[in-house]
Amino acid sequence: MKKLLLGLAIATLSLSGTSASVGATDSCTISNTGPDSTNSCVVKEDFTCKVENDNKFTVINKNNQEATSGSAAVSGNTTGGSATSGSATNSNGTVIDVTITNSGCVVAAVTPPAPVTPVGGSGGGSGGGQPVSGMGAAQPRPVGGMGAVAAPQKAAPTMLPDTSATSTIGITAGLVALLAAAIVGSRFAVGAYSNIKS
Amino acid sequence: MSKSTDSKAQFYGLVGLLNIAVGVMFYTINITPTPVLANSAPHIQSTVIKPAPATQGLPVRVVIPSLSLDLPVAVGTYNTDDGSWTVDNTKAYYADVSMPINNANGTTLIYGHAQATIFETLPQIQPQADVIVYTDNGYAFHYTYTTVQEVAPTDVSVFTSNGPPKLVLQTCVGAYSERRALYSFRLVAIDAL
Numbered sequence: 001m002k003k004l005l006l007g008l009a010i011a012t013l014s015l016s017g018t019s020a021s022v023g024a025t026d027s028c029t030i031s032n033t034g035p036d037s038t039n040s041c042v043v044k045e046d047f048t049c050k051v052e053n054d055n056k057f058t059v060i061n062k063n064n065q066e067a068t069s070g071s072a073a074v075s076g077n078t079t080g081g082s083a084t085s086g087s088a089t090n091s092n093g094t095v096i097d098v099t100i101t102n103s104g105c106v107v108a109a110v111t112p113p114a115p116v117t118p119v120g121g122s123g124g125g126s127g128g129g130q131p132v133s134g135m136g137a138a139q140p141r142p143v144g145g146m147g148a149v150a151a152p153q154k155a156a157p158t159m160l161p162d163t164s165a166t167s168t169i170g171i172t173a174g175l176v177a178l179l180a181a182a183i184v185g186s187r188f189a190v191g192a193y194s195n196i197k198s
Numbered sequence: 199m200s201k202s203t204d205s206k207a208q209f210y211g212l213v214g215l216l217n218i219a220v221g222v223m224f225y226t227i228n229i230t231p232t233p234v235l236a237n238s239a240p241h242i243q244s245t246v247i248k249p250a251p252a253t254q255g256l257p258v259r260v261v262i263p264s265l266s267l268d269l270p271v272a273v274g275t276y277n278t279d280d281g282s283w284t285v286d287n288t289k290a291y292y293a294d295v296s297m298p299i300n301n302a303n304g305t306t307l308i309y310g311h312a313q314a315t316i317f318e319t320l321p322q323i324q325p326q327a328d329v330i331v332y333t334d335n336g337y338a339f340h341y342t343y344t345t346v347q348e349v350a351p352t353d354v355s356v357f358t359s360n361g362p363p364k365l366v367l368q369t370c371v372g373a374y375s376e377r378r379a380l381y382s383f384r385l386v387a388i389d390a391l
Contacts, residue, residue, distance in 0.1 A: 004266045020275055024205040055298075065240075123305065132352060144249075146250050146252050146301070146302050147250065147251050147252055147302065148302050148303050149250070149252045149254050149297060149298065149303055149304060151295075151296075151297055151360070152294060152295060152296075152297075152298070154276070154294060155276065155278045155294040155295070156279060156295070156354070157276040157278075157281070157283075157293075157354055157357065158352065158354060158359070159281045159282075159349050159351050159352060160283075160284065160309075160353065160354060160356075160376075160378045161283035161285055161291070161293065161309040161356070161367060161368065161378075162282070162283065162348070162370070163285060163309050163310055163311050163312055163316075163317070163368060163369045163370040163375075163378070164311070164312060164349070164370040164374075164375030165311060165312045165313045165318070165370070166376060
């Protein structure tokens with residue numbers, strides 16, 4: 001007698017519409033409001049983060065089992081007699097763990113592990129019997145990932161910040177150099193004028 | 199009915215009863231074993247766990263122990279009219295168009311002048327150097343230095359990179375501060391203060 005166990009497990013895990021908000025940092029200040037002036041300040045922050053994870057896994061578990069009973073016969077007994085049947089049993093168990101990791105906006109593809117080899121049963125004895133069918137189990141265990149953080153919705157800059165050194169010592173030194181150059185230049189000019197005049 | 203006929207009827211009745219008794223006896227002896235059938239249906243369990251929310255915050259302080267740097271961080275904004283950014287000589291700034299400090303994705307840009315009190319010593323940083331950024335909501339994000347890249351002031355791709363969580367510190371380099379040096383740091387740990 002043959003028993004065929006085919007376990008097909010399909011699970012679809014969907015995560016959608018997960019949103020995250022980021023603390024707004026915009027602010028505005030209204031000042032110098034004169035008579036009859038109209039002032040308005042509008043700050044709008046929109047943050048959207050959508051995470052969709054669609055994971056599918058398939059596990060196929062096949063167990064072939066066979067248990068054949070022995071034969072029993074009674075014959076030629078004068079006072080009768082009896083033949084009692086034995087029993088033939090099979091058993092097996094299969095546990096398959098599937099782990100799916102959902103991370104951010106990226107679907108992490110996880111290959112399900114190969115089905116575990118079933119534990120074979122044993123049959124025999126005399127008389128009729130039937131094998132016990134096998135049992136398959138699939139236990140998906142999704143592991144939570146992490147939601148994505150949305151970028152602030154601001155005007156796209158066209159320049160990186162200008163972080164050049166602006167030390168006061170440098171500026172002062174530059175001004176002093178310019179002043180010195182002006183003094184030297186004026187003295188040359190005065191000297192040249194005096195020579196021409198004389 | 200004659201007497202012999204009655205005797206025959208009694209005899210066949212007894213034989214019939216005997217046959218029934220023998221049949222019951224053999225039936226009792228030859229019991230077919232009852233097969234034991236286990237549960238053959240595959241057992242499926244599934245659980246859906248939603249992604250955990252990311253930890254994030256706005257940077258308020260940056261510390262680089264190996265350079266003895268400990269600076270406050272303010273929010274720096276971009277002026278679309280003249281293309282300038284908020285910057286001064288007293289602190290570092292977080293570019294508010296970049297990602298907030300977080301452990302999920304994207305690049306956070308903190309910038310500061312290349313002068314002694316701010317980021318002048320950044321070029322001296324060594325590989326694997328630690329940087330700690332404290333956030334306004336009580337977290338300390340620990341980063342480690344990975345690479346430096348010099349780019350033109352017009353290269354704003356740092357604002358659109360959306361890979362693993364990363365910190366970039368920016369200051370100016372070059373004889374005339376004409377280029378921007380971007381120091382990249384990889385997130386390694388978070389502490390809740």
